[in-house]
Amino acid sequence: MKSLLTTLSLCLALCLSGPGLAGGLDPTDFDDPVLEQRYRAMLHELRCTVCQNQSLADSDAGLARDLRRELRDQLRAGATDEQIIDYMVARYGQFVLYRPPLSAATFLLWTGPFILLLIGLAALYLTARKSRQRDEQPIADAAARERARRLLNEGKDA
Numbered sequence: 460m461k462s463l464l465t466t467l468s469l470c471l472a473l474c475l476s477g478p479g480l481a482g483g484l485d486p487t488d489f490d491d492p493v494l495e496q497r498y499r500a501m502l503h504e505l506r507c508t509v510c511q512n513q514s515l516a517d518s519d520a521g522l523a524r525d526l527r528r529e530l531r532d533q534l535r536a537g538a539t540d541e542q543i544i545d546y547m548v549a550r551y552g553q554f555v556l557y558r559p560p561l562s563a564a565t566f567l568l569w570t571g572p573f574i575l576l577l578i579g580l581a582a583l584y585l586t587a588r589k590s591r592q593r594d595e596q597p598i599a600d601a602a603a604r605e606r607a608r609r610l611l612n613e614g615k616d617a
Contacts, residue, residue: 489531489534489535494534494535497534497540498530498531498534499516501515501530501534501540501543502514502515502516502527502530503515503516503557504544504556504557504558505526505530505544505547505555505556505557506554506555506556506557507520507522507523507526508522508551508552508554508555509521509522509523510523514557515527515530526547530543533546544556553565
């Protein structure tokens with residue numbers, strides 16, 4: 460009975476200590492709700508540079524925790540959103556932005572899907588047009604049809 464009680468106590472202690480071990484959650488102890496709202500919005504605007512396609516809010520990577528801490532520190536220091544974004548871009552490049560601005564470096568990123576769509580539509584149109592032309596062409600010319608008719612008639616006579 461004593462070992463069962465010890466085992467249950469240990470299980471209860473482990474269950475209660477779980478929330479304290481959650482390393483992916485960063486405390487946001489902002490006194491100002493507007494500042495906290497800006498923080499949460501910026502978390503979704505900035506990308507984790509280690510993870511392929513996760514925002515700072517979604518990533519559990521160590522670098523993402525560091526970037527969240529840096530973001531909190533800059534917001535508490537009074538930096539504007541533009542200043543924070545400029546700092547992050549200067550340090551990590553435009554990859555850190557979820558919506559990079561249209562520039563020569565990002566032109567293909569913004570226009571690529573539309574270019575691929577146009578290429579696909581052009582290929583579909585050309586294929587349909589070629590198929591329609593094939594359907595409109597007679598299968599055989601008049602001389603070939605006459606030969607086929609004679610062969611069929613000879614087969615009936617025999």
